[in-house]
Amino acid sequence: MFKSQAPPIFRATIDTDKCIRCKRCIQNCGWSTYSWGGDRVQIDTSKCVNCLRCYHYCPTEAIEILKEETRFKDNGYWSYNHIRNIKRQAETGGIPLTGMGCDREGTILFDHLMLDACQVTNPSIDPLREPMELKTFLGKKPSKLEFTKDKNGKRKLVTKMPPNLELAAPVIFSPMSYGSISLNAQKVLARAAKECGILMNTGEGGLHEDLKPYTSNIIVQVASGRFGVNPEYLNAGVAVEIKIGQGAKPGIGGHLPGEKIPLEVAKARMIPVGTDALSPAPQHDIYSIEDLRQLIYAIKEATNYKPVSVKIATVHNVAAIASGIVRAGADIVYLDGFRGGTGAAPGIIRDHLGIPIEHALAAVDDRLRQEGIRNEASIIAAGGIRSAADAAKAIALGADAVAIGTAALMTMGCTLCGKCYTGNCSWGITTQRPELTARLDPEVYAVRLSNLIRAWVHELMEVLGALGVNAVESLRGSRERLRGVGLDAQTLDMLGIKPAGR
Amino acid sequence: MFEIDAKDKYYRDLNEEVRAAVDSGEKDIRLKNVNGQYYLATGLRGKVNITIEGVPGNDLSAFMDGPTVNIKSNAQDNIANTMNAGKIVIHGSAGDVLGYGMRGGKMHIRGDVGYRVGIHMKGVKRQSPTIIAGGTAGDFFGEYMAGGVLILLGLDSPEESPIVGDYLGTGMHGGTIYIRGPVQQKYCGAEVGVMETDADDKKVLEKHLKEYCADLGLDLKEVMSRPFKKLIPVSSRPYGNLYAY
Numbered sequence: 001m002f003k004s005q006a007p008p009i010f011r012a013t014i015d016t017d018k019c020i021r022c023k024r025c026i027q028n029c030g031w032s033t034y035s036w037g038g039d040r041v042q043i044d045t046s047k048c049v050n051c052l053r054c055y056h057y058c059p060t061e062a063i064e065i066l067k068e069e070t071r072f073k074d075n076g077y078w079s080y081n082h083i084r085n086i087k088r089q090a091e092t093g094g095i096p097l098t099g100m101g102c103d104r105e106g107t108i109l110f111d112h113l114m115l116d117a118c119q120v121t122n123p124s125i126d127p128l129r130e131p132m133e134l135k136t137f138l139g140k141k142p143s144k145l146e147f148t149k150d151k152n153g154k155r156k157l158v159t160k161m162p163p164n165l166e167l168a169a170p171v172i173f174s175p176m177s178y179g180s181i182s183l184n185a186q187k188v189l190a191r192a193a194k195e196c197g198i199l200m201n202t203g204e205g206g207l208h209e210d211l212k213p214y215t216s217n218i219i220v221q222v223a224s225g226r227f228g229v230n231p232e233y234l235n236a237g238v239a240v241e242i243k244i245g246q247g248a249k250p251g252i253g254g255h256l257p258g259e260k261i262p263l264e265v266a267k268a269r270m271i272p273v274g275t276d277a278l279s280p281a282p283q284h285d286i287y288s289i290e291d292l293r294q295l296i297y298a299i300k301e302a303t304n305y306k307p308v309s310v311k312i313a314t315v316h317n318v319a320a321i322a323s324g325i326v327r328a329g330a331d332i333v334y335l336d337g338f339r340g341g342t343g344a345a346p347g348i349i350r351d352h353l354g355i356p357i358e359h360a361l362a363a364v365d366d367r368l369r370q371e372g373i374r375n376e377a378s379i380i381a382a383g384g385i386r387s388a389a390d391a392a393k394a395i396a397l398g399a400d401a402v403a404i405g406t407a408a409l410m411t412m413g414c415t416l417c418g419k420c421y422t423g424n425c426s427w428g429i430t431t432q433r434p435e436l437t438a439r440l441d442p443e444v445y446a447v448r449l450s451n452l453i454r455a456w457v458h459e460l461m462e463v464l465g466a467l468g469v470n471a472v473e474s475l476r477g478s479r480e481r482l483r484g485v486g487l488d489a490q491t492l493d494m495l496g497i498k499p500a501g502r
Numbered sequence: 503m504f505e506i507d508a509k510d511k512y513y514r515d516l517n518e519e520v521r522a523a524v525d526s527g528e529k530d531i532r533l534k535n536v537n538g539q540y541y542l543a544t545g546l547r548g549k550v551n552i553t554i555e556g557v558p559g560n561d562l563s564a565f566m567d568g569p570t571v572n573i574k575s576n577a578q579d580n581i582a583n584t585m586n587a588g589k590i591v592i593h594g595s596a597g598d599v600l601g602y603g604m605r606g607g608k609m610h611i612r613g614d615v616g617y618r619v620g621i622h623m624k625g626v627k628r629q630s631p632t633i634i635a636g637g638t639a640g641d642f643f644g645e646y647m648a649g650g651v652l653i654l655l656g657l658d659s660p661e662e663s664p665i666v667g668d669y670l671g672t673g674m675h676g677g678t679i680y681i682r683g684p685v686q687q688k689y690c691g692a693e694v695g696v697m698e699t700d701a702d703d704k705k706v707l708e709k710h711l712k713e714y715c716a717d718l719g720l721d722l723k724e725v726m727s728r729p730f731k732k733l734i735p736v737s738s739r740p741y742g743n744l745y746a747y
Contacts, residue, residue, distance in 0.1 A: 085746070094746035222584075225646075226603025226622055230586040231545050231567045258739050270605055270624035271648040275675045276739050278646055284618050285580050285599045294540070298564040298583065301517055302545025346745075421745075 004046075006087040011066040012048040014041055018062035025054040025063060030426035030436050051417040053426035085347070095348070099420030099430070101248055101341040101384055101406060102351045109358035109487075110390045114500060116481040118468035125470055127461035133471040134457060136401050138378040139164035139307045139331045162331070163307050165238055168197030169457045170395060170472055174336075174382050174405035175221050175241065175311070177203030179256050179265045179277065180343035180420070181409075182437035183210060185429045188412055190214035191446035196453040204243060204254060204279055206268040207233050219309065222299065224253055225279035227269040231302055239332070240299050241309040242292070244283070247340025247383035250313030250354040254279030255344055259423035262432050293328035300329070307331035314338065314360030314383065315353075319367035326368060326377045334403065335360050337383025341406040343430055344421030357383040358397060362495045365398025365477055388459035397495065398477045411448040412440060504528040508556065509535035517541055524550050538578070543571050563590055566607070579616070582609050585631070591717045595637060604631040604650065611635045612718045617667070618642040623677055625649025634714045641667035644733070645691075648676040653710060656683045657720070661728060670694065671733050679733040680707060682725075695736040703732055
């Protein structure tokens with residue numbers, strides 16, 4: 001075998017004076033970076049992905065993961081990744097695959113948006129001592145409410161309320177399937193969703209038996225591969241989501257590599273062990289809004305009219321598409337921006353297709369309002385929500401709730417190494433290797449994930465308090481409470497916000 | 503026999519009536535004057551026979567789990583979408599995208615079928631879906647197939663005349679397709695191997711076709727009289743070498 005001209009990116013090092021030869025690094029690395037050389041640990045640094053599992057489990061802090069110093073000559077135009085990809089492509093003829101969301105620098109609109117606060121002329125609220133409501137309902141809202149008066153003059157609501165999902169906070173977990181992540185990782189999401197009164201989403205890989213106690217906090221997903229979908233599954237959760245697209249890979253389908261299809265996953269998906277599970281780009285029964293309507297109502301017929309969500313990647317024409325989705329009968333429109341994460345996507349697709357969630361959200365909210373159908377569906381914003389601040393800004397731009405995937409995985413140990421597609425995740429998250437998944441204790445990590453949600457809830461309350469409102473409802477779509485810093489006139493116009501200072 | 507007159511009924515009301523009848527324990531239901539109503543028997547569960555007179559609309563028996571549906575005439579698109587168990591017998595022809603993601607049960611069609619039939623069919627040992635079509639099929643027959651059995655008979659076509667369209671079994675990675683007629687490799691997906699049938703295949707075919715012939719009043723001997731080709735995936739990972747990292 002010839003030596004690859006794509007040099008290692010990281011240099012794993014062990015201080016032999018500090019090393020006590022406990023071999024924990026060898027056990028912990030899912031990439032076989034370390035091996036036992038008789039008297040000391042040997043390192044094959046080309047295998048290191050900088051996931052820091054070994055570093056965290058080294059009892060003597062002997063391990064350091066450094067950036068490989070030997071690099072191609074710096075070039076302001078040809079980035080390191082450009083050169084490295086060309087070398088690898090020349091060697092393999094293949095497509096560079098990536099995991100997690102787009103990591104390229106560039107304008108991040110959230111960072112150019114500033115929220116308002118109360119000073120002097122209007123009172124802010126102290127959320128620690130005054131009531132603050134984050135409760136969120138997802139689903140259709142009636143366009144008007146009708147009441148009758150009974151003989152005592154008491155008003156009674158006669159409008160039939162459409163089914164809605166009740167969340168304790170405007171944050172849910174984004175769809176991640178059994179297969180793409182481990183069952184233990186799904187259990188973490190399910191437990192935390194229950195604990196926090198929010199929702200997790202099965203993704204397209206079926207509902208494992210072990211998740212059944214959590215179904216009142218689960219949305220089940222139907223996608224083009226139809227993996228794990230049967231009437232019991234459709235009726236198990238509180239809602240059904242049709243996945244059309246994913247922000248990290250708009251226009252292309254799911255591809256769960258054979259390495260991540262052991263017997264259990266194969267059984268759940270009803271496909272042979274070790275084959276690649278293909279969810280093709282198109283759902284071949286959906287070529288139009290009318291076809292989408294047909295599937296939405298097939299699901300409603302099969303579930304006695306549970307809410308149906310439709311998830312799309314945010315692409316150029318997202319506003320018109322979202323309008324079609326709402327008119328097709330969806331109760332929820334899930335917008336997944338181009339920064340959204342993934343278990344596996346070709347780099348070219350992940351990094352170059354789609355538009356940012358901030359733009360999509362503003363455009364969709366505008367369009368639905370203009371058409372007078374904003375009440376017909378809730379909007380979930382996803383695709384790169386990194387903090388409660390991003391969530392607050394997304395809500396101000398028009399989202400009913402946000403969905404987080406990457407942030408949730410980080411509570412389980414994920415360090416964004418981006419190698420999810422290999423199935424070797426040393427943290428036991430994006431792998432099906434039993435010796436790796438066993439290290440992710442659902443009970444322990446559900447506490448950490450619940451902590452994150454609790455922390456974000458407190459942060460959101462602080463922001464609402466500063467804004468002088470006592471319910472997240474009052475921030476929803478309230479773009480007057482946002483200002484743009486360092487954005488050009490057209491971007492401000494598209495986002496429907498004023499520049500700072502005005 | 504419990505009769506429901508579907509004349510001028512909106513699908514939602516009609517389906518509610520059907521579900522109510524099933525819930526009240528009816529085992530044999532006849533739907534008269536059906537005229538294009540969507541979603542008949544969609545999501546329906548349990549052991550019940552439903553006979554449909556008239557042409558049912560799209561998404562018949564989607565997610566169905568158990569019932570037997572007998573259609574006396576032609577049927578439309580998207581039948582047996584992600585169907586889990588049960589049986590559909592269609593005495594006429596049917597449209598496109600039949601049995602999408604089908605996971606179990608049987609669909610027996612006497613006539614022709616359209617494009618993308620049996621795509622994404624799945625199966626594990628005990629649960630394996632079957633679609634048998636008596637006439638011809640359009641392009642993308644058995645696309646992305648991961649399990650189950652697809653049989654195409656071309657009963658009304660002269661021997662040697664093609665009975666299936668282009669891109670046969672594209673992306674196939676499991677399951678088996680049997681074609682009673684000529685198959686040219688150039689019209690198949692790259693993932694598909696075309697083989698001759700052997701004695702074991704004959705047993706499989708006879709088992710499936712015996713029931714099919716009984717359902718539709720056909721002669722098994724005559725159906726078995728022409729040679730079948732067998733199509734199976736040649737690689738479990740056709741795209742294994744697609745990636746550089």
